[in-house]
Structures are given as structure tokens and as C-alpha cells.
Amino acid sequence: MKYTLILGGAGFIGSNLIHEYVKLNRGVISFNREQPDNGNLDGIRDKVVSITGDLGDSELLRRIFREYEIEEVVHLVSSLLPASPFYDYLKEYDEVTIPTMRLMKIMQENSVRKLIFLSSGGTVYGSYKESGYYNEEDPLRPINYYGLSKCNLEEYIRFEGRKGKIDYLILRASNPFGRFQNLYGKQGLVAVILGKYLSNQEVEIWGDGTVARDYIPIGYLCRSIISLSSMNAWNETFNIGSGVGVSVNEIIKTIEDALDIRLKVRYKEARSIDSDRVVLNIDKLKSFIDVEKIDLGKSILDFYKYIRECENDKR
Structure with missing residues (x-):
């Protein structure tokens, strides 16, 4: 083999x-x-x-x-x-x-x-x-x-x-983001936010929340x-990537809307190590393979449902 x-x-x-x-x-x-x-x-x-x-x-x-x-x-x-x-x-x-x-x-x-x-x-x-x-x-x-x-x-x-x-x-x-990701680590914004919500903690945001990435x-x-x-x-x-830029504030709003919740958010001083906006042009990727369409809210909801199912299995 x-x-x-x-x-x-x-x-x-x-x-x-x-x-x-x-x-x-x-x-x-x-x-x-x-x-x-x-x-x-x-x-x-x-x-x-x-x-x-x-x-x-x-x-x-x-x-x-x-x-x-x-x-x-x-x-x-x-x-x-x-x-x-x-x-x-x-x-x-x-x-x-x-x-x-x-x-x-x-x-x-x-x-x-x-x-x-x-x-x-x-x-x-x-x-x-x-x-x-x-x-x-x-x-x-x-x-x-x-x-x-x-x-x-x-x-x-x-x-x-x-x-x-x-x-x-x-x-x-x-x-x-998704299955098997650490909810309580220091990397992976979506996972970290969900971890903070599930542990009833504040979500700490570096800067004013306008830093944008694609997810x-x-x-x-x-x-x-x-x-x-x-x-x-x-x-x-x-x-x-997705080819679409989403700010931290928009991620928070997307999670709140998808899960029908409200998060506790606290903003902290911005870090010099963070780029303001990085969105990936995926035209080359599209020219080689069929790129899947991403519904960010649904994907986050699916991740959240997976987390809850895992919690129920442990009980």
C-alpha cells in the first residue's frame, strides 16, 4: 500500500x-x-x-x-x-x-x-x-x-x-475553524470565541475589532x-481562503446571529504583530479546482452543534 x-x-x-x-x-x-x-x-x-x-x-x-x-x-x-x-x-x-x-x-x-x-x-x-x-x-x-x-x-x-x-x-x-479545534487555546478566533461563550467569559479583542481576515x-x-x-x-x-474579508467585529456579529446569543466583549490595546487586513485572493485556486461556496454563519453553527454533541456524549 x-x-x-x-x-x-x-x-x-x-x-x-x-x-x-x-x-x-x-x-x-x-x-x-x-x-x-x-x-x-x-x-x-x-x-x-x-x-x-x-x-x-x-x-x-x-x-x-x-x-x-x-x-x-x-x-x-x-x-x-x-x-x-x-x-x-x-x-x-x-x-x-x-x-x-x-x-x-x-x-x-x-x-x-x-x-x-x-x-x-x-x-x-x-x-x-x-x-x-x-x-x-x-x-x-x-x-x-x-x-x-x-x-x-x-x-x-x-x-x-x-x-x-x-x-x-x-x-x-x-x-x-471546526472539528477537533482547541476552544481554550490562544489561536483560532472562532474557536476561542466559542470557548469563551461556553465558559461564560468575556471575549478579549486586540484593538477596535476592525482587523480583517478570511475564515x-x-x-x-x-x-x-x-x-x-x-x-x-x-x-x-x-x-x-474564502476570498472574503471579515472583521473581528463582523465575526462576533455572525456568531451572535448564528447561535442567537449575545457575547460579552472587551477591547484591549492593539498589537503591533497583527496585520490590519489580510484577505487572500483565490483566483489561482479557482483556476485549478472547483472551490466550495462558504456560508460562514452556517459553518459556525455546524461547528457549535458538533461541540455540544461532544459535550453530551461525555455526560
């Missing part, structure tokens, strides 16, 4: 992607530093090979490539957040960036060419366009270390691609990844 090796498969995006691959009867290997018992793979665990290890363990990776027929590698590993400081960036460089460079050499040793790298549409462009509307050809000018780290890996991947050593897909995703259901992101891979759109970079 041929396998897709998913680095970071136990996380929010990875778990959802694994479910999509299993639906297609594809072989999947989930590689993680830890294999949390979070229930994300309930119902399909016997259809997934789970391997615990460190991305920096080159000998373990070589053994995986020897023992399994790897067809493609999906790279989802990152420990940074947009607010991460300089020393976390240095740690990421040692623990993720350099090991990824070695990984590509191991892929070459084993004649595995296909690498899918999930970059960050919300941070790699920075904040220099008045329109806030960015396409894949625009210069990358990140203003936080998370975005800089993604740019570092993008450039190295393209470098190996130019040398003819790998076939890559660089996917600059916007802001996904996509996690299923949309995963299906887009698989579609691009399946049609052999290699050695390309794609924005994956």
Missing part, C-alpha cells in the same frame, strides 16, 4: 486531514512528537499508522521511509503562534526548520518527491497593501516570527524544487489540499 506521511497528524488540521484521506481509502501515517488520546481518530484508528517521534530524529525517519511505501509527505509541524517571541523563533529554527531541510534530503535518498507544506496566508504577506488583498505573486513581508518562520521554509522548499530535487505544493491557508471551515481546507494533490498541481503556491 502507498502511504501519505502526515507530520503533525495529531493536531487540529492533521486529524481532519486524516479523516478525509481515510474516506478515500488512502494509506495514512500520522507522525507526531506525542500521540494524544484526544479521541480525534475514534472510529478510524485501526486504519491509521501512528508513529511517535521527533522530526529531528533522522534515523527514525529513514526507517519509516524504508519500511513504508511513502507517496507524499504533508508537513503541518509548527509550535509558533503569531505572538511568539524571538527565542521561540530560534527554538523553532532548531527543532523544525533545520530538521525539515534534513527531511527533504531523506526524501531524496528514498526517491520520494512529493511534499505538501502548509504555510500561513494570514502572516507571510505582512501588512503593506492598503486594500489588504494579497495574491501568490505579492512580496512576502511578515511582521511576526511565525510568518518569518513559514517564509524561511517556503524559500528552502522552492530552492530544492528549482534544483529538481522535489515536487512541492506550498499552501498559504487563511483561518480554518474557512476545516473541511474546505482539507478537501482543497487533497484536490490539489490529486490533480498533480505540483511546484505551485496557492492561497487557500
Whole structure:
């Protein structure tokens, strides 16, 4: 059997992607530093090979490539957040960036060419366009270390691609939300707002709420990844978003209307690490695959219903 090796498969995006691959009867290997018992793979665990290890363990990776027929590698590993400081960036460089460079050499040793790298549409462009509307050809000018780290890996991947050593897909995703997302973390606006509501806490907003991004259901992101891979759109970079800018205030209103609730909101001083407006131009994506239409309110309501169903199952 041929396998897709998913680095970071136990996380929010990875778990959802694994479910999509299993639906297609594809072989999947989930590689993680830890294999949390979070229930994300309930119902399909016997259809997934789970391997615990460190991305920096080159000998373990070589053994995986020897023992399994790897067809493609999906790279989802990152420990940074947009607010991460300089020393976390240095740690990421040692623990993720350099090991990824070695990984590509191991892929070459084993004649595995296909690498899918999930970059960050919300941070790699920075904040220099008045329109806030960015396409894949625009210069990358990140203003936080998370975005800089993604740019570092993008450039190295393209470098190996130019040398003819790998076939890559660089996917600059916007802001996904949905099943398996942490409601009580520091990343993912929709999930964090729902977590605050369910725990009866205030929603804290940096700035005046006019910062705008685009938001996509996690299923949309995963299906887009698989579609691009399946049609052999290699050695390309794609924005994956909705193409529609939504401010934080509009997200709050959308959630309130979809759930028929009222949120407690407190505004705080804006952060310099946040771009004012980043909306992804998805014309290129549309020229390659059929892009799903997104009903933001319905997608958020579906996410909320899933959360409540999970709570009921635990009782």
C-alpha cells in the first residue's frame, strides 16, 4: 500500500486531514512528537499508522521511509503562534526548520518527491497593501516570527524544487475553524470565541475589532489540499481562503446571529504583530479546482452543534 506521511497528524488540521484521506481509502501515517488520546481518530484508528517521534530524529525517519511505501509527505509541524517571541523563533529554527531541510534530503535518498507544506496566508504577506488583498505573486513581508518562520521554509522548499530535487505544493491557508479545534487555546478566533461563550467569559479583542481576515471551515481546507494533490498541481503556491474579508467585529456579529446569543466583549490595546487586513485572493485556486461556496454563519453553527454533541456524549 502507498502511504501519505502526515507530520503533525495529531493536531487540529492533521486529524481532519486524516479523516478525509481515510474516506478515500488512502494509506495514512500520522507522525507526531506525542500521540494524544484526544479521541480525534475514534472510529478510524485501526486504519491509521501512528508513529511517535521527533522530526529531528533522522534515523527514525529513514526507517519509516524504508519500511513504508511513502507517496507524499504533508508537513503541518509548527509550535509558533503569531505572538511568539524571538527565542521561540530560534527554538523553532532548531527543532523544525533545520530538521525539515534534513527531511527533504531523506526524501531524496528514498526517491520520494512529493511534499505538501502548509504555510500561513494570514502572516507571510505582512501588512503593506492598503486594500489588504494579497495574491501568490505579492512580496512576502511578515511582521511576526511565525510568518518569518513559514517564509524561511517556503524559500528552502522552492530552492530544492528549482534544483529538481522535489515536487512541492506550498499552501498559504487563511483561518480554518471546526472539528477537533482547541476552544481554550490562544489561536483560532472562532474557536476561542466559542470557548469563551461556553465558559461564560468575556471575549478579549486586540484593538477596535476592525482587523480583517478570511475564515474557512476545516473541511474546505482539507478537501482543497487533497484536490490539489490529486490533480498533480505540483511546484505551485496557492492561497487557500474564502476570498472574503471579515472583521473581528463582523465575526462576533455572525456568531451572535448564528447561535442567537449575545457575547460579552472587551477591547484591549492593539498589537503591533497583527496585520490590519489580510484577505487572500483565490483566483489561482479557482483556476485549478472547483472551490466550495462558504456560508460562514452556517459553518459556525455546524461547528457549535458538533461541540455540544461532544459535550453530551461525555455526560
